[in-house]
Amino acid sequence: MKPRGKFITLEGPEGSGKSTHARLLVAQLQAGGHSVITTREPGGTPVGETVRRLLQHDAGGEGMAAEAELFLFMASRAQLVRQVIAPALADGTCVVCDRFADSTTAYQGYARGCDVEKILALNDLATGGLTPDLTILLDVDVKAGFERLRHRNLRHGVEKDRIERETLCFHERVRAGYLELARRWPQRIRVVDAARDEDAVQADIWELAQHVI
Numbered sequence: 001m002k003p004r005g006k007f008i009t010l011e012g013p014e015g016s017g018k019s020t021h022a023r024l025l026v027a028q029l030q031a032g033g034h035s036v037i038t039t040r041e042p043g044g045t046p047v048g049e050t051v052r053r054l055l056q057h058d059a060g061g062e063g064m065a066a067e068a069e070l071f072l073f074m075a076s077r078a079q080l081v082r083q084v085i086a087p088a089l090a091d092g093t094c095v096v097c098d099r100f101a102d103s104t105t106a107y108q109g110y111a112r113g114c115d116v117e118k119i120l121a122l123n124d125l126a127t128g129g130l131t132p133d134l135t136i137l138l139d140v141d142v143k144a145g146f147e148r149l150r151h152r153n154l155r156h157g158v159e160k161d162r163i164e165r166e167t168l169c170f171h172e173r174v175r176a177g178y179l180e181l182a183r184r185w186p187q188r189i190r191v192v193d194a195a196r197d198e199d200a201v202q203a204d205i206w207e208l209a210q211h212v213i
């Protein structure tokens with residue numbers, strides 16, 4: 001039987017570089033001869049991508065109740081775990097995921113105000129108890145992250161989505177929530193200073209990844 005693949009998640013506030021560093025990590029793992037796939041939340045499956053549009057861009061998502069938002073993220077996760085992540089891990093493939101369960105605890109829990117302990121229990125149900133082997137928390141000052149996104153969005157001609165339009169205070173609570181989670185699970189969640197240049201950040205990520213791969 002093949003050994004189970006490793007599951008690595010990238011987390012952090014807006015513009016912290018999750019997508020950039022997920023891509024770089026996958027390239028490094030592939031260069032090292034590892035079988036690896038990458039996916040993202042919300043999304044990663046037809047069900048999840050439909051939920052993503054509703055959560056972020058669809059006008060029908062405006063005025064959504066906090067609890068409805070919470071369950072939509074959980075629905076996307078439940079599908080992604082069963083359709084993509086768990087089968088890949090069982091097949092010996094590593095999975096790099098851009099956001100996972102900690103995002104819900106940070107955004108819907110610490111920032112939106114839903115009960116954090118209840119969210120942890122719902123995450124357990126949605127994931128079937130699957131926990132990442134390593135979570136990289138890319139920590140960056142909220143204003144600096146938004147400045148990066150502003151430049152990226154200008155380059156690509158895209159507007160802010162529904163959650164990006166939340167207040168600065170909301171995003172400060174997200175960042176503080178993430179750091180609280182890292183204090184609670186210091187073995188799994190490793191904080192990387194993402195204010196530095198891409199090469200320095202990636203070097204730290206690669207070093208951490210090598211400990212679990």
Ligand code: Z5A
Pocket residue numbers: 012013014015016017018019020021041042073099100101102103104105107108148149151152163164165194195196197198199201
């Ligand atoms: N959400 C939630 O509320 N609850 C949940 O359970 C889940 C998600 C799963 C998903 O948005 C939204 O859903 C998100 C949280 C919420 N909402 N918000 N707001 P998304 O998937 O569209 O976007 P994101 O996950 O928030 O990612 P992002 O903020 O768009 O960006 P990023 O992936 O962290 O960064 P990036 O695209 O890699 O980099 C941004 C720019 O910075 C880009 O131009 C890079 O070239 C540049 N960059 C990256 N690293 C560096 C460094 N080190 N130095 C300088 N510049 C850099």
